[in-house]
Amino acid sequence: MPAQDSLQRFLFEQGNIRGEHVVLAESYQKILSLYAYPEPIAKLLGQALCSVAMITAMLKFEGRISLQLQHGSAISLLFVEANHHGDLRGLVHFHPEASLDDFQDMVRGGVMSVNLMPEKGKQYQGVISLEKQDLASCLTQYFKQSEQLDTEFWLCTQNNAAAGLMLQKLPQEHPDPELWNELQILTQTVKPNEMIELSSEVLLKRLYAEHDLQLFEVKTPHFKCQCSNERALNSILMIPQKELTQLLKEQPTLESDCEFCRAHYQFTADEIYQALLDPDTNSDNSSNTTH
Ligand SMILES: [Zn+2]
Incomplete structure (x- = not known):
């Protein structure tokens, strides 16, 4: 089945652990079609778009959330933004001659931040450390340290589609530590083609077959610019x-x-x-x- 834009929230009721599975296909392809990005940049942009879509859904947020990286060795600007309607947009500015061999090559020396812009109330900015070997690990570390919320991200891209999985312990709900470890080990076995091509329902039921899972309504993220x-x-x-x-x-x-x-x-x-x-x-x- 070809990959389709979708975002599925789910909950392990007995363990007080929640999660999300996102796939970006058409939306990601539209964003890629606007500029000629080298493959490593396009992949990172896809992962960043998945991250911001999942963070927005996780916070059940009315307003905009952006993730931005500035002044990296190869990437001078990466900006992705999502809102509670599922609108997504993003772009990258990069130095064409710079080395793009791995994540660190692209972001070294840069500053990454997550910005929460609610329709009502105060804006918030958090700084994400870029020491890890990929974006998913940087976000995982950020949530653990800054938000004190055990959250784990898995991100991948393949054939012009991007996908992400996220697991999070529910705050103040006494999550089951054994289940948390088991779910992390299970999720590490997921392959990019499964994450991208399988529907959330099939993927999650296959991956977490032994566990009771509650699935919420599937949403459809889409590319939509906020300009006017x-x-x-x-x-x-x-x-x-x-x-x-x-x-x-x-x-x-x-x-x-x-x-x-x-x-x-x-x-x-x-x-x-x-x-x-x-x-x-x-x-x-x-x-x-x-x-
Ligand atoms: Zn626009």
Whole structure:
């Protein structure tokens, strides 16, 4: 069966351990189609997209969660974002001549963070240490140390699809330590093609055949950019007014391209001056810096 976008949450009721299985196929392929990424970069981008989709579902969160890596030896920027609707987007900037042999080659010297941006309430940023040999191990270590929450990630990519599995001890629920160890050992046996090609139901029932498993409703993550005409216009309005006036003297329209989906926005001088005069358009542009 060809891989399909899906996200399945599950629970081992008796052990107070929960988990998630995510597969990104069409959504991942759309994101890859926008730029010519070398294979190691495309694979890491797929793993990062799976991670952010699972973290968003794990927190049952209303708002956006992003994972970003900056200033790595090969990757100058990796940015992936998900929200509670299952919308996903992401991109990578990289140095074309840099070595891409392994994870450390790509990220060395970089800073990775997870950013929680709830619709209501305070934003939160956590810094993820990049010492481990792959992204899954870095995230596992982050949750253990910073969130004090035993969480284990498995991530893989194959044939333009990406998949992830996550297990987590339920906080304050006395999870069964023996079951936790057993589930970790079982999950380590999973092969990338099984994680990507099998439906969650088949995979999980096969993998954890001996255990009672509760499956929740399957969700469908998808590629959807958050850019809009309004956000693109707001980003133009953030140019200092003197500079903006000068630019409009030199050219009849100003353009803005969204890097995430390559949508093209174009505004005439009239539209821009109109927006500058309208207090509603320009009142909240501080929150729209990521258009
Ligand atoms: Zn866009």
